[in-house]
Amino acid sequence: MSLRFFNTLTQQVEEFTPLEGQTVRMYTCGPTVWNYAHIGNLRTFTFVDILRRWLRCRGYRLDHVMNITDVDDRIIKQAIEAGQSIEDYTAAYTKAFLEDTATLRLERPERLPAATAHIPAMARLIAGLRDKGCTYESEGSIYFSIAAFPAYGKLSHADFSGIRLGTRVDSDRYEKADARDFALWKAPKPGEPFWETEVGPGRPGWHIECSAMAMHYLGETLDIHAGGVDLVFPHHENEIAQSEALTGKPFARFWLHSEHLILESQTMSKTLGNFITLRDVLAEGYSPEALRYLMASVPYRKKLNFTFDSLKAAGTAIERLRNFKLRLETARFPEGASEFLLARAGDALKRFEESMDDDLNTAEALAAVFEFVREANSAMDAGDFHAGNIAPASDLLARFDAVFDVLRPGEKAAGITDVEVEALITERAQARKARDFARADAIRRRLFEQDVILEDTKDGARWKRK
Ligand code: AMP
Ligand code: ZN
Numbered sequence: 001m002s003l004r005f006f007n008t009l010t011q012q013v014e015e016f017t018p019l020e021g022q023t024v025r026m027y028t029c030g031p032t033v034w035n036y037a038h039i040g041n042l043r044t045f046t047f048v049d050i051l052r053r054w055l056r057c058r059g060y061r062l063d064h065v066m067n068i069t070d071v072d073d074r075i076i077k078q079a080i081e082a083g084q085s086i087e088d089y090t091a092a093y094t095k096a097f098l099e100d101t102a103t104l105r106l107e108r109p110e111r112l113p114a115a116t117a118h119i120p121a122m123a124r125l126i127a128g129l130r131d132k133g134c135t136y137e138s139e140g141s142i143y144f145s146i147a148a149f150p151a152y153g154k155l156s157h158a159d160f161s162g163i164r165l166g167t168r169v170d171s172d173r174y175e176k177a178d179a180r181d182f183a184l185w186k187a188p189k190p191g192e193p194f195w196e197t198e199v200g201p202g203r204p205g206w207h208i209e210c211s212a213m214a215m216h217y218l219g220e221t222l223d224i225h226a227g228g229v230d231l232v233f234p235h236h237e238n239e240i241a242q243s244e245a246l247t248g249k250p251f252a253r254f255w256l257h258s259e260h261l262i263l264e265s266q267t268m269s270k271t272l273g274n275f276i277t278l279r280d281v282l283a284e285g286y287s288p289e290a291l292r293y294l295m296a297s298v299p300y301r302k303k304l305n306f307t308f309d310s311l312k313a314a315g316t317a318i319e320r321l322r323n324f325k326l327r328l329e330t331a332r333f334p335e336g337a338s339e340f341l342l343a344r345a346g347d348a349l350k351r352f353e354e355s356m357d358d359d360l361n362t363a364e365a366l367a368a369v370f371e372f373v374r375e376a377n378s379a380m381d382a383g384d385f386h387a388g389n390i391a392p393a394s395d396l397l398a399r400f401d402a403v404f405d406v407l408r409p410g411e412k413a414a415g416i417t418d419v420e421v422e423a424l425i426t427e428r429a430q431a432r433k434a435r436d437f438a439r440a441d442a443i444r445r446r447l448f449e450q451d452v453i454l455e456d457t458k459d460g461a462r463w464k465r466k
Pocket of ligand 2: 235
C-alpha cells in the first residue's frame with residue numbers, strides 16, 4: 001500500500017505523491033509570537049515534525065516553509081502594553097519558540113520566514129486581487145469580497161450562500177456564523193506600526209501573510225498545507241479564496257489538520273487561560289522526550305487528552321525501549337539466528353511502515369514495535385535470541401527512532417540512568433558466571449566511563465556514582 005493522507009478538502013483518504021519529482025513543497029502555519037507556545041500549539045508542531053520525518057523516510061526531499069507571524073492584533077496590543085517595539089517584543093518569543101521546538105527535537109523547516117520581512121509580497125498580492133475586482137476599500141482598509149469567489153466554503157464544507165453581501169469583519173479570528181468579507185489590509189491606527197506599500201499605508205491581515213509567503217517560496221500550487229484544526233475556518237478558507245481568486249489554480253493539493261490537545265475536557269488555549277507550557281512540564285521533572293512521545297503516540301486526527309499520568313506512562317514506555325536497545329547492544333547471544341524471530345522482526349517493520357503510510361497511524365505503528373520488543377525480551381530470557389537476530393531488531397528500532405526520536409537521552413539527562421546501570425550489572429554477573437571475564441571487564445570499564453564505580457561484595461555488586 002502507498003502513502004495516504006486524509007485530505008480536509010475532499011474529506012477522503014487519498015494517495016499522496018508530490019506534483020513534481022521527489023520534492024514535497026509544504027507550507028505549515030507557524031506560531032504567532034505574542035507569548036510562549038503552549039503544549040497544545042506544540043502538539044500541532046509535533047504532528048508537523050512527524051509528517052516531515054515520515055515523508056523523508058519514504059524517500060522524499062522537503063521544501064517546507066513555516067511562517068513566523070510577528071505582527072497581528074494581539075502582538076500590537078501586548079507590545080504597546082509592555083512599552084516595547086513589536087520587533088523587540090516578538091524577538092523574545094520567537095527565540096523562546098525556537099528553543100522549545102529544539103528541546104522537543106522538532107526539525108527546523110527548510111525556511112522560517114517572518115511576516116514583517118515579506119510585506120511588499122503581501123501588498124503585491126492585494127494589488128493583484130484589486131486589479132481583478134475581488135476587493136473593495138473602506139476607510140483606508142482593503143477587504144476581500146467573498147462574493148468574488150463562488151467556491152468560498154469548500155474547505156470547511158459550509159454553505160455561505162445565505163450571508164449578506166458587503167458586510168465585513170476586521171478581526172482576523174472569527175466563527176463561521178460571523179463569516180463576512182475579511183480584511184486583507186488594515187488602515188494605520190494611531191500608535192500602531194504600519195508600512196508604506198503599493199496599496200497604501202497600513203499593515204497586512206493575518207490570512208494574506210500565509211498566502212503571500214507560501215506562493216513566494218513554493219509557487220502557486222503547494223503539495224501540502226497543514227495546521228491545527230482551528231485554522232480550517234476562517235484562516236485556511238480565506239487563504240484558498242484569496243490565492244485561487246488571484247491565480248485561478250488550486251492553492252494546495254492536500255490539506256492536513258491536526259486535532260487539539262485537551263485539558264480537563266477543554267481545548268487548551270491562551271484565551272481560555274487553561275494552558276501549560278513546555279517550561280511548566282520540564283519544571284515538574286518530566287523529560288522533553290516523554291512529552292514528545294506522548295504527543296506523537298496519539299494519531300494526529302484524534303483529540304489528545306493531556307494528563308500528567310499519561311506523561312508518566314510515556315516516560316516508562318521510553319525506558320522500556322531504551323533498556324531493550326541497551327540489551328541488544330551489550331548482551332552476549334548464542335551464534336546463529338532464530339528463524340521465528342527473524343520473521344517477527346520483518347512483520348513488525350512491515351506493520352510499522354504500513355501504519356505510518358496509513359495517514360500516520362502512530363498508535364498502530366507503536367503497537368507493532370512494542371509487540372516485537374515483548375517477544376524479543378522473552379526470547380532473550382529463554383536463551384532463544386541469537387546473534388543473527390540483533391541486526392533486524394536494531395533496524396526496527398532505527399526506523400522507529402527516525403520518526404519518534406526518543407531513544408537518545410536528553411542533554412540534561414546525559415549519562416547513564418539507574419535502570420541502565422542495573423541492567424549492565426546483571427549482564428556482567430552473567431558474563432562472570434559464564435567465565436567470560438573479558439566481557440565482564442568491558443562492562444566494568446563502560447560503567448567507569450559513565451562515572452559509575454563498582455564494588456564486588458559477597459552479596460553481589462554494589463555501585464555508586466563518582
Ligand atoms: P497560534 O500561535 O495561535 O497561531 O497557533 C499555532 C498553532 O497551534 C496553530 O496551528 C493552531 O491551530 C495550533 N493550536 C492552537 N491551539 C491548539 C490546541 N489546543 N491543540 C493543538 N493545536 C493547537
Ligand atoms: Zn497560516
